[in-house]
Amino acid sequence: MKKTMTILEADPGEEVMVSRIEAGRELKQRLAAMGLLPDSKITVVRSVSQGQVIVRLKDSRVVLGRGMANKIFVTRAK
Amino acid sequence: MKKLTVALVGNPNSGKTTIFNALTGSRQKVGNYPGVTVEKKEGFFVKDGRRVEIVDLPGTYSLSAYSVEELVTRNYILDNKPDLVIDVVDASNLERNLFLAVQLIEMRVPLVLVFNMVDIAKNRGYHFDIEALSNLLDSRIVETVGSKGEGVDELVSVILDSENCSNSLAKINYGNEIEKELAKIDSLLDHEHELLKHYNRRWLCVKLLENDKQIISEIKSKELLEALSSSQQRLRSIYNDDAEILIADRRYGFISGACEETVKSSVESRHEMSDKIDKIVTMPVVGLLIFAVVMFVVFWLTFTLGSYPMAWIEKAIDSLSRLIENHWPDSVSLELKSLIIDGILGGVGGVIVFLPNILLLFLGIAYLEDTGYMARAAFIMDRIMHKIGLHGKSFIPMLIGFGCSVPAIMSTRILENRRNRLTTIMIIPLMSCGAKLTVYTLFIPAFFAVQYRAVVMFSLYVIGIVLAIICARLLRATVFKGETTPFVMELPPYRMPTAKGLLIHMWENGWQYLQKAGTVILLISIVLWAATRYPRPNDEEMSKFKQNSAAAQAFELERSISGRVGRAIEPVIKPLGFDWKIGTALIGSVAAKEVFVSQLGIVFSLEETKGDNESLRQTLRDNYDKLTAFCIMLFTLISAPCFATVAVTWKETKSIKWALFQFVGLTILAYILTLATYQIGSLFIG
Structure with a gap:
């Protein structure tokens, strides 16, 4: 069983798999449109204090602001 | 001429605007979609006897249906049925x-896909089998490099050939369970004639299952609504997701x-360049330093470099008014001369004097946005700005506010969220702008000893910032x-x-300023000109000032509407330590804060001494004390923004309500704070 954690706990440069997103319908759909869906692979580029994360998602980089990054749960790919 | 309408859509940062510019050149105009604050950009080109109108969605x-942008885009395509998307x-x-x-594709609209920036894609090691992809998507694909104009000719010929562009019939299979639910919805759709007339049937089913607020609100059948929610329920129970x-x-x-x-x-690795830069510019401390340098350059570009063309404009207006003055025939009314020189020319000058700032600022902003640095x-700034409830990008307009509120308020266009944008606009006048600085530099040396001057100046800037944060x-x-x-x-x-x-x-931004705010500014400056000139004293009253033109001017101002208003409000401003002379100058300073200085000069009937305010400072020292001087500066800092700001706020928020809210709100705030400062200060000093 792989450990589930929030994306804030992932290490920079680490590729992780999204396991679930605990957000409202609207936000979830916005993230889905950008390609952030359960089972999609993302790479953490930079994680800053106070919960901002830059992730690489398909061929784009996306900033997830505070209050959002801790709603996204991931598992380690390896 | 035959007309074709083409809608341009795409992701943010897909180079859509570059393609739009490549197709239409400068033949563009900007408007608004009815009822929302989203900008509508249109342009056209003419080729082979056809006029092609392009709407940049x-x-x-x-x-x-979640964001305004999405709704605007979707509804434009559905309602206007462009010849090509x-x-x-x-x-x-x-x-x-x-x-x-x-x-x-699912909307079944005539569609062409433009694969833009294929050069970057190829550099990153991508190879496309365009023909095969085009078959799979059942859509025409044109490859372009918008920034170099490559592929644009081909795109133009595809547009002109759009009659032969059939709608894509590619079908997305949603898998057994979802398809089952889609079929159920489909079977209940027969009675929704209105909807079917308007939308593609399959698309409609998908949108309904997606729980699309807008489409669902158009449904009449209760049975369908119930079926929908049970379909959604069923899928959730199977897949544990919406x-x-x-x-x-x-x-x-x-x-x-x-x-x-x-x-x-x-x-394999395709991201090195951007990733490497990002590693550096998003670092907590280094990133802030880089940002500070970038902001310094933008500020310098806007105001230091901008001051040269501003001086040329002022000079040109000045020589033009002198030319009129010298050649004015004696037989023609002097009132008309004053209207033309002081009212209209002064007003026009007051409008275009902002233009260099606005153009340079937006050049800087466009550069930051187009390079990608703005994001x-x-x-970087979001961490700090979030604490006062604003977006990271709000920092830029606030900083520009230290130069001038007018370009600063225009630059809030970079903020997408309306509440954020309105809040930022409201607090921008609390930044000590360049015009307020002229008031500070008059009063501070007049009343404060050398060693305290910097502290007083600094405190005024800080008070503005603190108030902005609180507000x-x-x-x-x-x-x-x-x-x-x-x-x-x-x-x-x-x-x-x-x-x-x-x-x-x-x-585009400069032109919009001239068109919208410029006209309002011109109009109000003529009104204010009249307020400081009329009603005029009669010749008999004036005759006693034959020898003393400064006294005559002072008397004229005292008799004018603004002088009378200044006197009328004296009881109100008395508790602030202000007399009617300051009141009159304050009325005048609504035109522009720096006018306060020249108006004071006039009410104290001082001869104009070029570039030197020493005699005015002496007079002020004779009439007022330190506390009053500080209160005047405090009031100037906070109170009613100049009317150029009011005009820009009005036009940018598209509502006079917000402009008035800002004007009245800040004036009340200024009154209360100045009152408290004066009254409490009097206890200690008095």
Whole structure:
């Protein structure tokens, strides 16, 4: 069983798999449109204090602001 | 002439604007969609006897009903039925960009896909089998490099050939369970004649299952609504997720399936350059330092470099008015001369004097946006700005406010969220702008000893900033209440901006300023000119000033509307330590804060001494004390913004209500704080 954690706990440069997103319908759909869906692979580029994360998602980089990054749960790919 | 209408859609940062500029050149105009604050950009070109009108729709990732941009884009396509829809796709970020394309395919509209930035994609090691992809998506594909104009000719010929462009029939299979629910919905649709007339049937089914607010609100049949919610329920019980997420997932599945067969990637790591830069510019401390340097350059460009053309404009206006003055025939009314020179020419000068600032600022902003740095700046500043309830990008307009509120308020256009934008606009006048500085530099040396001058000056700037922070928090907690939109933002790859794109962006904003705010500013400046000139004393009253023109001017001003108002409000401003002379100068300073200085000179009937305010300072020292001087500066800092600011706020918020709210609100705030300062200060000093 792989450990589930929030994306804030992932290490920079680490590729992780999204396991679930605990957000409202609207936000979830916005993230889905950008390609952030359960089972999609993302790479953490930079994680800053106070919960901002830059992730690489398909061929784009996306900033997830505070209050959002801790709603996204991931598992380690390896 | 035969007319074709083309709608341009695409993801943010897909290079859509570059394609729009390449197609239409400078033949563009900017308007608004009715009822919303989203900008509507249109342009056209003429070729082979046909006029092609192009509408640049807002950039979106999807076509759901969640954001204004998405609704505007979708409704434009559905309601106006353009002859062709062009979806600009960033070829270097294909899968994400095709998500929008797939939704357009499902709408069954005449569609052409523009694979833009194919050069970058190829550099990153992507190889496209365009023919195969075109077959899978059943859509025409044109490859372009918008910044170099490559492929634009081909795109033009495809547009002109759009009659032969059939709607894509590509079908996305959503998998057994979802298809089952779609079939149920389909079977209940027969009675919704209105909807079917308007929309494609399959698209309608998908949108309903997606729980699309707008479409669902158009449904009449109760049976259908019940079926919908039970379908959504069923899917949730099977997959443990909402139907719209499942649908998005299948769409991405369809896309990656299509790409697997047609897109080859030869290089493994494709992100080095942007990643390397990002590693540095998003660092907590270094990133802030870089941002500070960038902001310094923007500020310098706007105000230091901008001061040269401003001086030329002032000179030109000055020589023009002197020319009129010297050649004015004696037989023609002097009132008309004053109207033309002081009213109209002065007003026109007052309008275009802001233009260099605005053009240079927007050149800087366009550069930051087009290179991709703006998104990083927002990221860096968000940590700080969030504390006062604002977006990271709000920092830029606030900083520009230290130069001038007019370009600062215009630059709030970079903020997408309306509540954020309004809050930022409201607090911008609290930044000590260049015009307020002229008031400070008059009073501070007149009343304060050398060693205290810097402290007093600094304290005024700090008071403004602190008040801005308090007001921002207050506004966000009351009038502009609402959750800050969760911060999800794409960091676009770094790119070299095109000169054409920068110039168009710069010119567009300058032109809008002249058209909208400029006309209001001109009008009010004529009104204010009249207020300081009329009613005029009669010749008999004036005759006693024969020898003393300064006294005559002072008397004229005292008798004018603004002098009378200044006197009338004396009882109100007395508790602030102000007399009617200050009141009159304050009325005049509504035109522009620096006018306060010249108006004071007139009410104290001082002869104008060029470039030297020493005699005025002496007079002020004779009439007022330190506390009053500080109160005047405090009041100038906070109170009613100049009417150029009012005009810009009005035009940018598209509502006079917000302009008045700002004007009245700040004046009341200024009154209360100055009153408290004067009254409490008097206890200690008096």
